[in-house]
Amino acid sequence: MKILVLNSGSSSLKYQLFDMPAGTVLCAGLVEKIGETEGNLSFEYGTQTVTVNMPFEDHKVALNKVSELLMNPDYKLIQSSDEIAAVGHRVVHGGEHFTASTLIDESVKAEIKELFSLAPLHNPANLQGIEVAETVFSSAKQYAIFDTAFHTTLPEEAYRFAIPEELYQKYGTRVYGFHGTSHRYVSNKAIDYLGLKNKDSKIITIHLGNGCSISAIKNGKSIDTSMGLGPLSGLIMGTRSGDIDPSVIFYLLEQGYEIEQIKTLLNKQSGMKGLTGDNDLRNINTRAKDGDEAALLALKMYAYRIKKYIGSYMTILGGLDAIVFTAGVGENDAVTRKMCCSNLEHFGIDIDDTLNETRKPGLREIQKGKVKILIIPTDEEYEIARQSYHLTQGNNPN
Incomplete structure (x- = not known):
């Protein structure tokens, strides 16, 4: 077909x-x-x-x-x-x-x-x-x-904002989450690889491209994710700020910025680009090796944010079987993976430097500790084709 x-x-x-x-x-x-x-x-x-x-x-x-x-x-x-x-x-x-x-x-x-x-x-x-x-x-x-469908399994305490009820009822103001097709694909791959299908599983998937998101996945279902109402919140991204104190927006408005200017600033001029002038992690890594202080700080902030989410998600999952890195940066950037996993040995997260730095195609393990650290290339197009095929057969696509 x-x-x-x-x-x-x-x-x-x-x-x-x-x-x-x-x-x-x-x-x-x-x-x-x-x-x-x-x-x-x-x-x-x-x-x-x-x-x-x-x-x-x-x-x-x-x-x-x-x-x-x-x-x-x-x-x-x-x-x-x-x-x-x-x-x-x-x-x-x-x-x-x-x-x-x-x-x-x-x-x-x-x-x-x-x-x-x-x-x-x-x-x-x-x-x-x-x-x-x-x-x-x-x-x-x-x-x-x-993209949002995979995250519709979030519990209400995870997807609701602490704002007046009427804003949710009237405008649907809540966490929706994104990159769901990618998170579904790589988490299913991880579950199959680890032999955890139809068993208890606790997995954190980290999608790192120009856009970035992280999800907590329990028994194959998303229970929390970093992107929210839109794709701006959560991790530091190529040009998006990720999590930011809302007071910054109010302050900028008071300084004379227009709302459209702030939208552009946070979506297209922030993140790694805002910190370094460049949103290409390859260039930023090169600059960091040469001692560029702005690049070094940006990489530290990028990894620090991811580590905060790893710790948070381990808590709500009640443990961890595996971390999955995927997408362009996640699959190819050994420096970023190392920084994200550093000083987490007390959680059983211990990356193997040789395995991490060895480039190989396909799914692979790069840990030496209890928690599996996996690199799984995402394939959103195949996942879309797979779900479409199952729908043609009258099957549940999930």
Whole structure:
């Protein structure tokens, strides 16, 4: 069964074609600069890469071009768009309504639109991708896989804010959590690897990319996570501040900042970029090795925040079987992993320097203590394809 996975951004379209249930990636690619005068499309299949430089007026033009490449007889992927049995869409925010992935119909699209205010940068683009895919792949089932769904198992004491009840009832002001597709994928991988399926398990998953989040997962279910109403809170990120005293916002308003300026400052000009002028951890690590004080401080703050969450989550989990590092930084940055695990030996968290610094593909262990420290490459696209496939079979996708 051919399943196409789409991740629609405001000016981009990421895609992968899977043969399910085998999970084989038949092709993958990205369309960038949609709506600009000159766009770029990459199309990878086998060992070959095709690039197309042309203007993509909108997402429909972009997806039609992808469809054209899929049906190109030279690539032998599909002969007709009707061969795409299902399209799985990444949708960032599902609110409280969507606790699992679902078949898309008019009511689902209406609900996604209702949630625009909670994810103004993502849900509009996600919905646009859905509507375009419905026309380009008209015979395919369309499924929505929500980033927030994995975190709908949080207990009320974890997801509520200590603010007036009416703000929750009227506006849905609560913790939703994000990166759920990634946290679900790597935690399931860890549980299978450790032989803890259908057994008690206590795992902390740490997703470190340009956006960062950490989750406490008990018996396969998320019970706490660092991102909240939106993706700004929690860990220090590439350009986002993470946790910050709300008084800072009030103070900046009193100093003459406009609310939109503060939004931009905290979302796009803070985090590692705010501390160092750069949001690339590779560059920051290089500068730190050369004695750059700003880079050294930023790395210490980055790791300190993660360690605070590890300690907190161990408490609510009642112990710990494993820590999982994933995403670009988590999978590839040995320095960050070492700093995050340093001085935690009293918790049974003891990283092995040689294993940590040895680069290998796939899942691997890097600990020498009681608690497993795992590196598990995330694969959100496969997770979306997997859930979409199970929905086509009438199975529970979780």
